[in-house]
Amino acid sequence: MSESPLTKSTVFVVDDDQAMRNSLKWLIESVGVPVESFASADEFLAAYQPGRSGCLVLDVRMPGMSGLDLQEYLVEHNIQIPAVIITGHGDVPMAVRAMKSGAIDFIEKPFNDEVLLDAIRRAIAYEEQQRSHYSENLRVQERLAHLTPREREVMEMVTDGRSNKEIANSLGVSAKTIEAHRARVMEKMQAGSLAELVRMALVANERA
Amino acid sequence: MIIRQRRHSGTRKISKRSLTRRLLKGIPIPLLALAFGLVTGFAVWVVVDRIQTRALSSIFDQALESQLDRQARESLIRFDEYRRSFGFFTQLIATHRRMADYLDPIIWSRHPVDIAHYDAGNPPPWLPRDLAWQGGISARHFMLVDPSGAVRELYSPANESLPEALLGEPRNHLATGQQRAYVTLLENAPWLIVSETTEDNARTPMGSVVLLVPLDSAFLAASQKFVKPTNVVAILDPDAQRILSSSHPEGVIPGRTLAELRKDYLVTAQSFFDYDGSDLNLLFATLLPRGSFERTGQQVLDLERRQRLIGAAVMISAFVLLFLFLSSRISRLLSRVSSLSRRALEIPEAALDRRGNQLIILEDWIRDFVQLVMRAREEMRRQHESELQETEKLRVAIMDASLDSVITVNERGGIIDFNPTAQKTFDYSHEEAVGRSFNDLVVAPKWRETFDRLLYLSLVGADQGAPLQRVEMQAVARDGHIFPVELSIKPVFLEEQLVFTLYLRDIAERKVREAEIRSLAAIPSESPIPVLRINRRGVITYANQPSAPLLKHWGCRPLQTLPVYWRNRVEEVLSSESTSELEVMTDFGVFSLLFAPVTELDYVNVYARDITGERLAEEELKRRQNELVHVTRLSNMGEMATGIAHELNQPLSAIVNFANGCARRLRLDMGGKEELLHALGQISAQAGRAGEIIKRLRGMVSRRQPVREHVDLNVLAREACSMISHELKRQDLAIEHRLAQRELWVRVDSVQIEQVLINLLRNALDALVEQRAPNRHLTIESGVQPDGMVFVSVKDNGSGISRKAMEHLFDPFYSTKESGMGMGLAISQTIMSHHHGKLRAESFPGKGSTFTIELPPSVANLVSAAS
Structure with missing residues (x-):
């Protein structure tokens, strides 16, 4: 059982039934994942800070905002947190609706513990992946911001695979000058090698 | 008039x-008194002053006269004394040794010789040298006269000549030795002549020494030397009424007449002592100046007047003060008297004006x-x-209006007065009746003797102050009709005669009514249903024949006391003054007893009714209804099965999760013992919860006898809500709870009441199906109504109930739903009425409906409210 990726994430349980909430917390905590439980969707929204890593375990039937409503609300507001839906008695339309909104899994009560835990694991892994990608992007963007427009130009040309001379010609400056620019770009972007700089440029472009 | x-x-x-x-x-008494005092004082003053002045001056005059007299006498005495001193003086000269020595050798010649003259520078040797000690006494002439009366020697200290008259006829005056001293008039002037015989050493008479002293003013003044100079003495010539000489020649000039002097002086004239022998008629006058006396008199008068004035002023002021005091007393008296009178006579008169007199x-x-x-x-x-x-009018009116015949008779039984009722009753006019004998006219023949006796007896009774006695007897009218009357006799002792007032009442009608009443009294004994009468002490005073089973049940007979329980009921009914119905189960059947209190007579009438049959029918109906209730409940349960299944799913899922969590922890050897125990506790709690749900389900399904228990209506409402919680979730609806804070205790069959509430809640849910999600409201409310009933209401904002549907709302087998049996509300209503409660429905088409159940509060409710 690989438990390493689960360590820093939290599972947010939202269920109106207190016994259900407590039992879920008890079960999920048995695999070493911290759990925070909420009695309603509103309570969760009030307490949740975007950016926290983890996943949601949602009951469908709740007074006020239902589990599915909450899921849709989060998608609408671009809050990317994967959800596992559980329900007393599910039907196909309900399951379809959940999956469409990007649910990791749709589980019917009473459920096998492994099924639920597996779904949670998958959700967290997905979230981790999403999160690391996102943070790399952020880092590159931040470094790019430090470049002067000329340095940026130089960087683009370098990552395009053009030689120093070619760049000097096209920009109408000496190769020596380009050399200096290139060295500063490498320094500012904290790139160890040209290959690394190229990957950064790719990440940055993906974002753009 | x-x-x-x-x-x-x-x-x-x-x-x-x-x-x-x-x-x-207008004038106050003190002022009046003052004025009166002043006027009277003035009048008295005028009279008294006149009289007193006169009296005073007469007294004064008398005093003056006597004083004058005395003064005159005194001045004469003084004059005489003075004069006598000259006598002594002469005697001194005559008997002096010098004289004797001088005369010793002399022998008077018989022939007249010239007179030897001496003067101041050459005094005679016979005169003592030391004459100076004689003071103011001095003679004008000293003469030595021989026994024949011839003047031998003459000494004139002032060198004056001897008056001629003396010389002319001296012997007359000088020869005799008898006249020692006398006053004489010489040359129109009064003189005092003093002589003294003289002898020589051999005692030979040698003649006499004669002194001539003018009675002039100096002499007179000297004689009065020690008296006030105002008193003037003078020598008066009574024949000429003139003054010859005076002691005060400036005021009383010699030569003036007496008449002139009287104007200014008071004059008293006296003759001289011892000079009567003289042929001269001279008088000694004392003059007092009028002015001084009159001034004194005036002063006395003035003093007198002043004192009178002071006296009068004191008198008047005392007088005024007295009146002031009197008037103040009168004023006070007035005020008191006026207030008293006003009070006594109740005159609303303004206060008396007490100013003025x-x-x-x-x-x-x-x-x-x-x-x-x-x-x-x-x-x-x-x-x-x-x-x-x-x-009198009143009396006549009373007589006239009296419903009784009022007849007044005299002591012999003759009618005096015959009132209109009597006239009508006996058909005699007043004129016909008056004067006739009461006994003959009105009393039935059989009763006449009795009446006479009654009349007599009434007198005896009246003496002892006995109350009026009513006697029944028979009277006869004009037409001979005899009828019963009630008679009472009141003897009236007037001043001069005795009369009797007779009150007669026709009681024929009353007799008939009494008979009727007697027959009516037999009603209860003829009644086929039990009728009893019980007094306050619980004694059965009457019981009719049909009440035998009841008496048997109580184990008592008429005139015996009821068992304690029923005695207390009788007491209660009497004190509450309202009828009350009670049931009693006997071996002979069930009776309903109606207790009707007759408070004024302090007893209770009890009307019993055999209700055994009714009771049996009711029991049967109740049983059937219970069955129906159960059937309906079962049908409801069927409809609710899905929901209940879900309800059960919750605890079961929780149990599975807890169990799996525990297993994982144990397998990995993680988690503390406490933690695991807690989770196990949770498992057992959830199992319990599942068990509760099943138990409730069984309760709803099982068929059992209804039981009554004390429950809080709020608890029932909450349980009902939880029974349909699944259906709520499915509709995504929350019930709004507005349950009372305090507990609402009722004594009910909780399963049945829950059934009613579930029914109402499910109806409400059905009503809300068509409503759009966010606008759906389902409210459950509980509380106490103003009339004391506790209630639970279920309110929805569905489409409401149509007027037509409202009419048949509680009819059995009436339903607006496709799947409904139409028994829900009908059964609910039956359940409520079994609980002495009510089920009400209100609906506003388009806005929603409210269903309310009402239940009487239990005693426990009151206790909890009080605490």
């Missing part, structure tokens, strides 16, 4: 006097008061008369 005339004459008299009265009335005001007031009293007395008399008349 007489009174009015008198009053008129009185006012006329007043008007006559009124001017002076009004004048006097109090006596007159008092007099006026007394007159007015007497008039008022007279008027009041007249008023009273009139009132008394009118009262008398009214009393």
Whole structure:
């Protein structure tokens, strides 16, 4: 059982039934994942800070905002947190609706513990992946911001695979000058090698 | 009329006097007294002054006269004394040794010889040298005369010549030795001549020494030397009424007549002592100046007047003070009297004006008061008369209006008065009846003797103050009809005679009614249902034949006391004063007892009814209804099965999760013992919860006898809500709870009441199906109504119920739903009425409906409210 990726994430349980909430917390905590439980969707929204890593375990039937409503609300507001839906008695339309909104899994009560835990694991892994990608992007963007427009130009040309001379010609400056620019770009972007700089440029472009 | 005339004459008299009265009335008594005192004082003053002045001056004159007299005498005595001193002086000269020595050798010749003259420078040797000690006494001439009376020697200290008259006829005066001293008139001037015989050493008479002293003013003044100079003495010539000489020649000039002097002086004239022998008629006058006396008199008078004035002033002020005091007393008296009179006669008169002359005001007031009293007395008399008349009228009216025949007879039984009722009853007019014998006219023949006796007996009774006795006897009318009457006799002792007032009442009708009442009284005994009468102490005073089973049940007979429980009920009914119905189960059947209190007579009438049959029918109905309730409940349960299944799913899922969590922890050897124990506890709690749900389900399904228990209506409402919680979730609806804070205790079958509430909640949910999600409201509310009933209401904002549907709302088998049996509300209503409660429905088409159940509060409710 690989438990390493689960360590820093939290599972947010939202269920109106207190016994259900407590039992879920008890079960999920048995695999070493911290759990925070909420009695309603509103309570969760009030307490949740975007950016926290983890996943949601949602009951469908709740007074006020239902589990599915909450899921849709989060998608609408671009809050990317994967959800596992559980329900007393599910039907196909309900399951379809959940999956469409990007649910990791749709589980019917009473459920096998492994099924639920597996779904949670998958959700967290997905979230981790999403999160690391996102943070790399952020880092590159931040470094790019430090470049002067000329340095940026130089960087683009370098990552395009053009030689120093070619760049000097096209920009109408000496190769020596380009050399200096290139060295500063490498320094500012904290790139160890040209290959690394190229990957950064790719990440940055993906974002753009 | 007489009174009015008198009053008129009185006012006329007043008007006559009124001017002076009004004048006097304005002046207060002290002022009046002051004025009166002043006027009287002045008048008395005038008279007294006149009289007193006269009296005083006469007294004064008398005193003056006597004083004058005395003074005159005194001055004469003084004059005489002075004169006598000259005698002694002469004697001294005559008997002096020098004289004797001088005369010793001399022998007077018989022939006349010249007179030897001596003067101041050459004094005679016979005169003692030391004459100076003689003071002011000095003679004008000293003469030595021989026994024949011839002057031998003459000494004139002032060198004056001897008066001629003396020389002319000296012997007359000088020869005799008898006249030692005398006054004589020489040359129109009075002189004192003093002589003394003289001898020589051999005692030979040698003649005499003669001194001539002019009685001039110096002499007179010297004689009066030690007296006030105002007293003037003078020598008077009575024939000429002239002054010859005076001690005060400036005032009383010699030569003036007495008449002239009398103007200024008071004059007293006396003859000299011892000079009567003289042929001269001279008088010694004492003059007192008038001025000094009159001044003194005036002073005395003035003093007198002043004192009188002071005396008068003191008198007047004392007088005024006295009146001031008196008037103040009168004023106080007036005020007291006026207030007293006002109070006594109840005259709403303004306070008396007490300024001015109090006596007159008092007099006026007394007159007015007497008039008022007279008027009041007249008023009273009139009132008394009118009262008398009214009393008489009243009496006549009472007599006339009396429903009884009132007949007054005299002591022999003759009719005096015959009132209209009597006239109508016996058909005799007043005129016909009066004067006839009561006994003959009215009393039935059989009763006449009795009546006479009654009349006599009434007298005996009246003496002892016995109350009026009612006697039944028979009377006869004009047409011979005999009828029963009730008679009472009241003897009246008037001043001169004895009369009897007889009250007769026709009681024929009453007799008939009494008979009716007697027959009516037999009703309860004829009644086929049990009727009893019980007094306050619980004694059965009457019980009819059909009440035998009840008496048997209680184990008592008429006139015996009821068992304690029923005695208490009787007591309660009597004190509450309202009828009450109770049931009693006997071996002979069930009876309903209606207790009707008759408070004024302090007993209870009990009407019993055999209700055994009714009771049996009711029991049967109840049983059937219960069955129906159960069936309906079962059908409801069927409809709710899915929901209940979900309900059960929750605890079961929780149990699975807890169990799996525990297993994982144990497998990984993680988690503390405490933690695991807690989770296990949770498992057991959830299992319990699942068990509760199943138990409730069984309760709803099982068929059992209804039981009553004390429950909080709020608890039932909450449980009902939880029973349908699944259906709520499915509709995504939350019930709004507005349950009362305090507990609402009721004594009910909780399963049945929950059934009603579930029914109402499910109806509400059905009503809300068509409504859009966010606008759906389902409210459950509980509380206490103003009338004391506790209630739970279920309110939805669905489409409401149509008017037509409302009419059949509680009919069995009426339903607006496709799947409904139409028994829900009908059964609910039956359940509520079994609980002495109510089920109400209100609906507003388009807005929603409210269903309310009402239940009577249990005693526990009151206890909890009190605590």
